[in-house]
Amino acid sequence: MRTMWKGAIGFGLVSVPVRLYAATQEHGTRLHQVHDEDGGRIHLKRVCDACGKEVDYEHVARGYEDEEGHTAVLTQSDLAGLPLPSKKLIDVLAFVDADRIDPVQLANSYYLAPDGPAANKPYVLLRETLKQTERVAVTKIALRTRESxxxxxxxxxLMTVHTMYWPDEIRATEDLAPPDSVTVRPQELKMATSLMDTLSEDFDFEQLEDEYEVALSELIHAHLDHRPAPKKAVTRAPDNVIDLMAALQASIDTAGKKAQPGKAPAKAATESRSTKTAESNKRTTKKSMAKKATAGAGKGATAKSAAAKSATSKSAAAKSTTAKSTKKTAARKASHRAS
Structure with a gap:
């Protein structure tokens, strides 16, 4: 990483030499301004309104115009001469609990690394103290020509530095919030909490994707390959909510059915499918049991009828056999007498 700033953290009489590095980077595709007819690059020139001449960067100064149209021209040397105590020092003003800082105050993020082996011990000391006390430090730092x-x-x-807006840079929230007369029912709160629980289990940021960047990349490659641009369905904005309870229930049902970005939604969807399968199996089992019971009853009646017929048949056969046997016996007796 490229070092953006070198200085020291100062708290009390302790000084910790550090280096500053950018903690974030954009992943977006860089686009240029070009002429739509031939694709030629567009170059912006610095032209002076007063004389109409193009001005080199070394002659570009800063200026402030008052309400009467008077301009104060400030050169680079003028700005460099301004007193800036925090130019090479991250001055700790106070240690406070982390929950006292509103995220809306935070701007850019930077990593702080110890500057040399001698800085390791005081660096670790400050880091571990902040960690054990669960506090953060409010400081001042000057990056480029601005103190913040x-x-x-x-x-x-590591320790990180997040530049913050000054209190007067935070806009007031007057007249933006709904009126106090708007209330919600306990049932609505309960269902909203249930929806939050469904959407928050084991959420994984690594599974998220910049859909716009993916679509932009596909569009660029389509133009480079001289093929039609891909078309994707546009997600419609939801209609105004009329029945809040119905909308919450529908959201809970939808969250349980489809996989969300992360690990839990897939699990929830699997559990939902398993539950539905189990219910379906139960219904199928009940129907199957009912059919078997009906079939069993029918088979039982048929079996009884068959048994009765079989018994009758056997009885008739027995009678026939007895009759035949009697005839044979009588014939033998008659033959014996004749002889």
């Missing part, structure tokens, strides 16, 4: 508030906190094995 900053938040110093522990992130894994």
């Amino acid at each position: 508030l900053a938040l110093l906190r522990v992130h894994d094995r």
Whole structure:
């Protein structure tokens, strides 16, 4: 990583030499301004309104225009001469509980690493102290030509700095919130909580995807390959909610059916499918048992009838056999007498 800033963290009489690195980077595809007719690159020139001439960057200064149209021209040397105590020092102003910092105050994030072996011990000391006390440090830092508030906190094995907006840079929220007369029922809160639980189990950020960036990449490659641009269905915005309870129930049902980005949704979907399969199996089993019972009853009646017929047949056969046997016996007796 490229070092963006070198200085020290100062708290009390302790000084910790550190280096500053950017903690984030954009993954978006970089697009250029081009001429739509021939694809030629567009170059912007710095032109002075007063004389109409193109101005080299070394002659570009900063200026401020007042309400009467007067301009104060500030050169690079003027700006460099301004007092900036935090230019090379991250000055710790106070240690506070982490929940006192509103995320809306945070701006950019940077990693802080010890600058040299001698800085390792005081660096680890400050890091472990922040970790054990579960506190963060409110500081000041100057990056480039601007001084800003900053938040110093522990992130894994490093300390990080998050630049912060000054209090007067945070806009007021007056007239933005719904009126106090708007209330919700306990049943609605319960269902909303159930929906949150369904959507929050084992959520995994690594499974998320920048769909716009993927679509942009496909569009670029389609143009480069001289083929039609891919078309994808556009997700419609939901209609205004009329029945809040019905909308919550539908959301819970949908969350249980389809896989969400992360591990839990797939599990929830599997459990939902398993539950439905089990219910279906139960219904099938009941129907099967009913059919078997009916078939069994029918077979039982048929078996009884067959048994009765068989018994009658056997009885008739027995009578026939007895009659034949009697005839044979009588014939033998008659033959014996004749002889």
